Amino acid sequence: MTGRAGILVLATAGILVLETMAAAASDPAMAILDQARGTPAEIFTDVAFRLLDAGKIPEKGRVALLDEVFLRANGAREPLPTRPADISPPYPSSGETHLDGLSIKCRVVKAMLAIDGKHARELFTEIARPHVPKPDCKAAILADPTVYFDTLAEVVTKAPFTAEEQKNQVPFWMTADAVRGIETSIEIVAAARNLSQLVHTEKEALVMSTAFASALTLNDCDRNFTAATHNSNLVDAVLMASEKFARLGAPPQSVQAALRAYLVRHLSASRCEDSVDNNMPASLALFRQHLAVQTAIQPISEEESKPSQVEGLAERTRKPDQDDYIELSNDVAALSVNGPEPAEVEAEVEKVLAKLRDWQGSPGQDAIDVFHRKARLYYRMLGPRVNSGLHREILSGLMATLEDSAILDASPADWLAEIRGLERVTMHFSNKKDAVPEDNAQAMNNSSISALQVYGKLAVLDR
Numbered sequence: 001m002t003g004r005a006g007i008l009v010l011a012t013a014g015i016l017v018l019e020t021m022a023a024a025a026s027d028p029a030m031a032i033l034d035q036a037r038g039t040p041a042e043i044f045t046d047v048a049f050r051l052l053d054a055g056k057i058p059e060k061g062r063v064a065l066l067d068e069v070f071l072r073a074n075g076a077r078e079p080l081p082t083r084p085a086d087i088s089p090p091y092p093s094s095g096e097t098h099l100d101g102l103s104i105k106c107r108v109v110k111a112m113l114a115i116d117g118k119h120a121r122e123l124f125t126e127i128a129r130p131h132v133p134k135p136d137c138k139a140a141i142l143a144d145p146t147v148y149f150d151t152l153a154e155v156v157t158k159a160p161f162t163a164e165e166q167k168n169q170v171p172f173w174m175t176a177d178a179v180r181g182i183e184t185s186i187e188i189v190a191a192a193r194n195l196s197q198l199v200h201t202e203k204e205a206l207v208m209s210t211a212f213a214s215a216l217t218l219n220d221c222d223r224n225f226t227a228a229t230h231n232s233n234l235v236d237a238v239l240m241a242s243e244k245f246a247r248l249g250a251p252p253q254s255v256q257a258a259l260r261a262y263l264v265r266h267l268s269a270s271r272c273e274d275s276v277d278n279n280m281p282a283s284l285a286l287f288r289q290h291l292a293v294q295t296a297i298q299p300i301s302e303e304e305s306k307p308s309q310v311e312g313l314a315e316r317t318r319k320p321d322q323d324d325y326i327e328l329s330n331d332v333a334a335l336s337v338n339g340p341e342p343a344e345v346e347a348e349v350e351k352v353l354a355k356l357r358d359w360q361g362s363p364g365q366d367a368i369d370v371f372h373r374k375a376r377l378y379y380r381m382l383g384p385r386v387n388s389g390l391h392r393e394i395l396s397g398l399m400a401t402l403e404d405s406a407i408l409d410a411s412p413a414d415w416l417a418e419i420r421g422l423e424r425v426t427m428h429f430s431n432k433k434d435a436v437p438e439d440n441a442q443a444m445n446n447s448s449i450s451a452l453q454v455y456g457k458l459a460v461l462d463r
Contacts, residue, residue, distance in 0.1 A: 029056035032457045033065075039451040041075035042099035042412035047454055052111065054462070063116055066108045070123055073104035077411060080130060080143040085223050085275075085314060098147075099413045102130060106151040113158045121159040124151065132184040134221035137272035137312025142186070142227050149190040152178055156198060172204055179211040185220045185228035185266075188212075189237045196241035202249035209250040212241060216258035225266045226275035232283040235259070239290050256290075256297045263287065264304045271307040274314060280305070322362035325373065328355055332377050349390050352381070357397050368414050371407045375418040379425050395443045398422070403449050419455050 029051050036047040048069050051057050057065055078100040098107065105127050112120035130145035156171035165171075175195045182188055192212065199208050216238070220228075228234040242255040267280065288299040331352045335345075356377055361370035378398035382391070402422070408415045422440060444456025 028457070028461055032454055032461065033057075035450055035457075036454050039454065040077075040408065040412040041072040041104075042077065043408075043416065043451050043454070044072055045069050045076075045099060045104050046416060047458065049107070049111075050458060056461070063112070063119065066112050066115070067123075070105055070108040070126075073101045073108070076101040076104060078413070080132070080145060081147060082141045083144040083227070085135075085140050085142045085227055099416070102127070102145065103147050106147045109151050110154055113154060117159040121155055124155045124159075127151075129178075129181055130187075132187060132224070134184065135223050137222065137274075138315045139223050140314040142223060144186055146186070146190040149178065149187070149194040153194040153198060169204075172198070172207075176204075176207055176211050179208065179215055182215040183218065185218070185224045185234060188215055189228050189234045191215070192234075192237035192241040196244050199244060199248065205245040205248035205250035209242070209245045209252075209255055212238065213254045213258035216255070216262040218262075220266065222266070222269065222271045222275055226272070229263075229280065229283050232286045235263075235283040235286050239286070253296055259287070260297055260300060264300055267300070267305040268308055270309045270311060272312050272314070273310050276307060276310055322365075324359065324362065328352075328359055329377065331355065332380050335381060346390060349381070349394070353393055353397055356381075357400070368407060368411055371401065371404060371414065372418065374401050375421060379421055382425050392443075395440065399443055399447055399452070402452055403447055405449060408449070408451060415451075419452075423455075423459070 032047065033051060036044045039047075048065055052062060052065065076099060080102050081098065081100050098104075105123070109120050109124045109127070112123060127148070130143075130148050132143045132145055135142065152175065156174055161171055175198055179191050179195060182191060196208065199205050238255065238259050242252045242259075245255070246252040263283070284300055284305065291297050291299055335348060335352060356374065359374065361367070361373075375398065378394060378401065381394050382398075402415070402418060404415075422444075425440075441456045441459035444452045444459065447453050447456065
């Protein structure tokens, strides 16, 4: 981080740390926040925003805490949000919990806009423009920088600008520069959806029309192209933007011609085997329908949409379920669906618990996949109406799974996904009269790892 905004972030973050340490002795929320500082950046971010959203952070300390979160975002394991490349991902990714570096920083900026708009704008300038990779056909997960353009739209509409800056159209040029910097197809969709509505004059429409036409000259990989055109998203977004510019006086032909060339270039290039013809008929039909009222731009012919070659499939890291997991899952299901008589419950639960504790997955199975599957089997076991002693045993096994520090260090977002699973289970059974009277929060408080203790204390604080 550089510049005056960066220096200010460092200074205010340091002040907050000192103030929090002083307040932690008397304020439970500050004590939780102080303990969370020793956890990975993703966990600290989640805890900080929970406390902020719950109104547990004093007003005078909110700016400094947001600055601290912004600074810690550089330590996030993933730099960008992710999304499936039209293929189901093997397990929850960081993008689903919005705990990648870009998402964290953008969330800070949005929250700061409601407190200090000028500082929010300074922070946004500290966010590096996303560099979106262009993966090959083996990739099943893609980077998605949409949040950057969404945040830019909020900054230019909500942050304060001086009269001189307004006169020089600084907000508009921020958006135009963002469009000029587009490198991938997914960014085109995000920019068209978020920024085209901020164009208000004929001059702005002409400039932005040229910027989008230029962006459409890019050569992207098939993975990004297919994801962007899924359900005709890119075609619809670009045509809607073009119509907006046309209403303000910008001739639509430049964007239409650029869009046609973009589509032909990518459709006729080398494509991935599992993306050919995937939702493209809808995109081509929409484009053809849009051109029906004019003759300058011709529809795309069948020959122009044929790939030059087809190669590669996405590599799926998830393998078919092995017999040992299927058997274990069936055992757990039998406890809740076709459970034994009450007198036999204890022996059956003990038997399944022993198998579940010992299960380490199949040879070659991804450790994070094993972690998710094991945790979710424990959640399913919390359903049977067993006595308090067995309930504590189930929780003990679940806590041992959640205390896997290797998972927490390697992928905090995956670890947090299962903490949220436990919270959902707790909420579900706390609303049932026949729920086992067991304190899940206390089980977390008694954990051997600090991150789990933090969520136990949060659960108590929320009561």
